[in-house]
Amino acid sequence: MEIKKSGSKGMSAMAKREERWAWLFILPPFIGFCLFMAYPIVFAVTASFSRWTGLNSLLGNMAGFRNYHDILTDPKFWKAMANTIIYMIGIPIGMILSILISMGINRLKSLGRIFTTLYYIPVVSSLVAVSILWAWVFNYDYGLLNSIIKALTGLHGPNWLGDEAMVKVAMIIFMTWKGLGGTIILYLAGLQNIPKDYYEAAKIDGATGLQLFRYITLPLISPITFYVLITSMIGGWQVFVEVQVMTGNGGTNYSAATIVFYLYQKAFAQNQLGYGCAVAVILAIIIFIITAINFSNQDKWVKTMD
Numbered sequence: 001m002e003i004k005k006s007g008s009k010g011m012s013a014m015a016k017r018e019e020r021w022a023w024l025f026i027l028p029p030f031i032g033f034c035l036f037m038a039y040p041i042v043f044a045v046t047a048s049f050s051r052w053t054g055l056n057s058l059l060g061n062m063a064g065f066r067n068y069h070d071i072l073t074d075p076k077f078w079k080a081m082a083n084t085i086i087y088m089i090g091i092p093i094g095m096i097l098s099i100l101i102s103m104g105i106n107r108l109k110s111l112g113r114i115f116t117t118l119y120y121i122p123v124v125s126s127l128v129a130v131s132i133l134w135a136w137v138f139n140y141d142y143g144l145l146n147s148i149i150k151a152l153t154g155l156h157g158p159n160w161l162g163d164e165a166m167v168k169v170a171m172i173i174f175m176t177w178k179g180l181g182g183t184i185i186l187y188l189a190g191l192q193n194i195p196k197d198y199y200e201a202a203k204i205d206g207a208t209g210l211q212l213f214r215y216i217t218l219p220l221i222s223p224i225t226f227y228v229l230i231t232s233m234i235g236g237w238q239v240f241v242e243v244q245v246m247t248g249n250g251g252t253n254y255s256a257a258t259i260v261f262y263l264y265q266k267a268f269a270q271n272q273l274g275y276g277c278a279v280a281v282i283l284a285i286i287i288f289i290i291t292a293i294n295f296s297n298q299d300k301w302v303k304t305m306d
Contacts, residue, residue, distance in 0.1 A: 044277045052274035067278035077279075079254050080262040083168065087258070088236045090172040094179050095228055099221070101180070102187035116188065120181035127178070131245035134174045135161065138246070161247060164255035171256060174242060179235075183228050190221040219303040226302045230294055237287050240264060259283055 048068070051061040071077050101119065105112045122130055137144045138160035146157030160170040198216050207215070240260040243250060250257030250265070259279065267276025 044280055047274050048278035048281045050274040051272075052277075053271045054273045055271075058274075061274070063274070067275045068282070070275065071278055071282065076254055076257070077259075077262055080250075080257045080259050083254075083256060084237060084239065084258045086168050087171055087175060087239060088233065090176040090179075091229070091232045091236060093172070094176040094183060094232070095225065097176070098180055098183035098187050098228075102184045102191055103217075105184070105188055106191045116185065119184050122178050123181040127241045128245055130178065131174070131242050134170075134177075135246045138170050161256075162252055164252050167247065167251045167256045171242060171246070174246070175236075175239070178242075179232065183232075186224050186228060187221060190224040191217070194220050222302045223304060226294070226298055230291060233290060233294070234287055237283060237290075 047058055049062055049064060050058050051063045051066075052058040105115050108115065140146060140157075140159045140162060143157075143160070145160065149155065149157035158166045160166050194217065198220075199212055202212055202216060238260050239258045243256050243258055243261045244264070247256040250261055260283070263276050263279040263283070266272045266279060
């Protein structure tokens with residue numbers, strides 16, 4: 001008995017038609033990936049080895065690793081790097097506050113939706129608009145925060161955006177506030193997804209409230225914690241708008257500048273686009289390494305209900 005060979009030659013007309021339609025469906029996202037992902041990445045990496053300004057020839061001004069050497073020997077780059085890392089102190093603070101607030105909202109019924117909406121408003125608000133608002137809050141002479149401090153203590157508050165140390169505190173406060181809403185929504189969804197049977201069984205065995213939180217709540221919301229950690233760290237390395245709007249020039253002695261702000265100044269303020277591409281490549285490598293480390297260690301502490 002003759003057996004038909006598998007492959008395109010042995011395919012029926014209907015199967016061939018389905019294959020053509022499959023390729024047609026795959027083609028648009030593939031073209032989109034090539035145009036908007038692969039090509040920009042290859043172009044940026046190539047430009048990072050040149051002295052390209054946007055007006056001169058890219059390939060005619062190749063400079064090897066000169067841009068990377070200049071970046072790694074520039075004190076401003078390392079200052080921006082340190083500032084960016086300091087701002088990430090707000091990530092665990094925001095996560096802890098989000099867990100506590102979401103647990104409180106979870107205990108409420110009708111009022112819970114109102115509080116959830118209020119906390120989520122900053123997430124859907126324009127980042128530029130809320131940055132301007134908070135710049136007024138932190139204003140040294142007549143800002144809301146210093147007015148409250150003066151009313152309570154009789155002393156004038158600090159120069160939040162002008163002092164090299166206090167500007168970091170101000171930025172951490174603002175970034176933590178801005179990110180609370182989205183994180184609260186995620187934790188609230190995780191809390192509501194935990195079966196009540198777990199808590200009831202633990203209470204029968206004599207578990208205290210702290211034990212319930214430590215051995216049931218925390219482990220079962222750990223996948224959300226992992227997601228928030230990853231996305232917050234990726235976003236933390238890309239902070240720009242807040243610094244640009246609230247400090248204008250990166251703060252006193254570059255005390256508020258971040259890596260992306262440094263990239264912006266070099267690439268667009270000074271027309272060193274090749275240099276800016278090199279900064280972007282370094283930033284991408286840093287984010288990739290940190291994300292890979294987090295993913296490689298997730299099995300040690302991320303738990304599920306399965």
